[in-house]
Amino acid sequence: MAARAQRGGLAAVLLAGALLAFGRLPLALGQAAAAAAGGSAAAALPHRRFEYKYSFKGPHLVQADGTVPFWVHTGNAIPSADQIRITTSLKSQRGSVWTKTKSIFEYWEVEVTFRVTGRGRIGADGLAIWFTEEQGLEGPVFGAADKWNGVGIFFDSFDNDGKKNNPGVIVVGNNGKLLYDHQNDGSTQALASCQRDFRNKPYPVRVKITYYQKTLTVLINNGFTPDKEDYEFCAKVEDMVLPSQGYFGISAATGGLADDHDVLSFLTFQLTEPGKEVPTPEAEIPQKDKEKYQEEFEHFQQELDKKKEEFQKEHPDVQGQPAEDLFETVSDRELRQIFEGQNRIHLEIKQLNRQLDMILDEQRRYVSAVTDEIAKRGAGFPSQQGQVSQQEIETVVKTQEEVIRQVNEIRNSMADTLRLISGAQHPGSAAGIYETTQHFNDIKEHLHVVKRDIEHLVQRNMPPSEKSKCPDLPPFPSCLSTMHFFIFVVVQTVLFIGYIMYRSQQEAAAKKFF
Numbered sequence: 001m002a003a004r005a006q007r008g009g010l011a012a013v014l015l016a017g018a019l020l021a022f023g024r025l026p027l028a029l030g031q032a033a034a035a036a037a038g039g040s041a042a043a044a045l046p047h048r049r050f051e052y053k054y055s056f057k058g059p060h061l062v063q064a065d066g067t068v069p070f071w072v073h074t075g076n077a078i079p080s081a082d083q084i085r086i087t088t089s090l091k092s093q094r095g096s097v098w099t100k101t102k103s104i105f106e107y108w109e110v111e112v113t114f115r116v117t118g119r120g121r122i123g124a125d126g127l128a129i130w131f132t133e134e135q136g137l138e139g140p141v142f143g144a145a146d147k148w149n150g151v152g153i154f155f156d157s158f159d160n161d162g163k164k165n166n167p168g169v170i171v172v173g174n175n176g177k178l179l180y181d182h183q184n185d186g187s188t189q190a191l192a193s194c195q196r197d198f199r200n201k202p203y204p205v206r207v208k209i210t211y212y213q214k215t216l217t218v219l220i221n222n223g224f225t226p227d228k229e230d231y232e233f234c235a236k237v238e239d240m241v242l243p244s245q246g247y248f249g250i251s252a253a254t255g256g257l258a259d260d261h262d263v264l265s266f267l268t269f270q271l272t273e274p275g276k277e278v279p280t281p282e283a284e285i286p287q288k289d290k291e292k293y294q295e296e297f298e299h300f301q302q303e304l305d306k307k308k309e310e311f312q313k314e315h316p317d318v319q320g321q322p323a324e325d326l327f328e329t330v331s332d333r334e335l336r337q338i339f340e341g342q343n344r345i346h347l348e349i350k351q352l353n354r355q356l357d358m359i360l361d362e363q364r365r366y367v368s369a370v371t372d373e374i375a376k377r378g379a380g381f382p383s384q385q386g387q388v389s390q391q392e393i394e395t396v397v398k399t400q401e402e403v404i405r406q407v408n409e410i411r412n413s414m415a416d417t418l419r420l421i422s423g424a425q426h427p428g429s430a431a432g433i434y435e436t437t438q439h440f441n442d443i444k445e446h447l448h449v450v451k452r453d454i455e456h457l458v459q460r461n462m463p464p465s466e467k468s469k470c471p472d473l474p475p476f477p478s479c480l481s482t483m484h485f486f487i488f489v490v491v492q493t494v495l496f497i498g499y500i501m502y503r504s505q506q507e508a509a510a511k512k513f514f
Helices: 002-043 287-314 330-380 383-425 430-434 436-461 482-511
Strands: 047-050 071-075 084-087 094-099 107-117 126-132 149-156 168-175 190-194 205-212 215-221 232-238 247-253 260-272
Touching (some): 094 260, 107 126, 107 247, 168 215, 168 232, 205 260, 330 383
Antiparallel strands (some): 107 260, 126 149, 126 247, 168 190
C-alpha cells in the first residue's frame, strides 16, 4: 500500500510538471510572436520630417504686423508672442487658425499643445483640430465651417445630450455632405471617442495625431505631468481615407459658458514609408506655385537691374567695383578699429616727444647761459664773493643737469613706446595680432612713467613763491541776530494762539445749530 501510494504521488508530480510545461508553451510562443512583431514594427517605422510651413511655436511667434508666418487667423483669435488665444473667456466667441497652403504629403503627424481654462466647473463649447480639403475659416462647428471634407478631432467641453460623457474627445469624419449633430455631441457620427478631462490642468495638454497607412491614431497627455512623451491611447480609426492634400487648422468656440482656449504649439511632421525616397523640397512645390514664384523672381530681378543702372549713373566714381568690396566683415572691422586706435596713440606720443625735445633744448640753452654768467662773474668780483656765487651757481647747474638727464630718460622711454607701436602696426605673422594686448599694456606703463616724471619735474623746478596755495575760507556771515530770532518766535506764537482761539469760537458757534 505504501509503495502504491508512493508510485501514485510520483505520477501526480510528473503529470503536474507536464501540464505546467504545456501551460508555459503558449506563453513562450506569445512572447516570441510579440518580440517578432515588435522587431518588424521597429523596422517598419516611417521616416519623420519636420514641416515648418505647417507649424508654429513660441517664443517670438508673431511678426511685427501681428500675423503668424504661414498661418492665417480669423474671428476672435488673438496671436501673441508665446501662444495663440483662439477664444477668450467671453460668451459667444469664435476663432480659428489655418495654414495658408495645402499640404502635399499623404501621411502626416501633428503634435498640438493647448490649454483650456475657465472659472466654472463646467466649460463650453470646446476646441477642434482639423485636416480638411478647404479652409473652414468660420462656422458653427467649434468655430469652423460645417460640411467639411476631411477629419475633425473635437475636444468637447459641454454635455449637450445629457449623457454625462463630457469633457470628451471625438473623431468625426465627413465627405463634405453631412451636417454635424450638435444635439447629440456628434455621437451618431463619431468614428471613435474617449472620455478625457482636459480643462484646468496644472500642465498644458498634449495631443499626438498620426495618420499613416490609412490609420488615424489619437494619443493624449492629460496634463498632470510635465513629461512630453507621457501619452495615453485615446482613439484609433482604421481604413480611413482622407484627401491627399489639405489644410491643417485649429478652432474653438464658446456659448452660454466660456473658457480660454490657448494653443501653445502646433508641430507638423511628414511621414514617409520605409524604402520610399523622401521627396525633395523642390518636388513638393506645386507647378502653379513654381510658375508664380518664377514670375516674382524675374520681376524682382528686373527691378534690381534697373536700380543698379540708376545707381551707376548717379555714382560713376564707384562703377566697376565689386559689390563685396563695399562691405567689411566683422574681423576686418575689428582689425580696422585696433589699427585706428594705435595710430591715434602713435600721433599723441609723437607730439609728446616733440614737446620733450623743446623742453630739452630750452634746458640746454639755460645751462649755457648760466655757464657764461659764471665765467663773467668769476672775472669781475673779488675772491670771497666769487666763491659764494660760484657755489650757488654750481648748485643751479647740477639741478639743470639732473633735469636734462631725466628728460633724456623720458625721451628714451618715448622711443621705446614708439618702437612697440610700430611693431604692433606691422605684424610679421598672425602672432603679431595676438601680441597686441601686451603691446598696449607696455604702452600704458610707459605713459604712466612719462606722466610721473613730468609731474616730478614741474614740482621740482617751480619756485616756492609760485606754488599754488588754497585760499583761506572767508568768515561765515551771520544773517540772523539774536534779537531778530526772538521777535520771530514771539510773532509765530501769537499767531498760533490766535488761530486756536478763532477755531474754538467757530466750533462753538457751529454747535448751536445742533
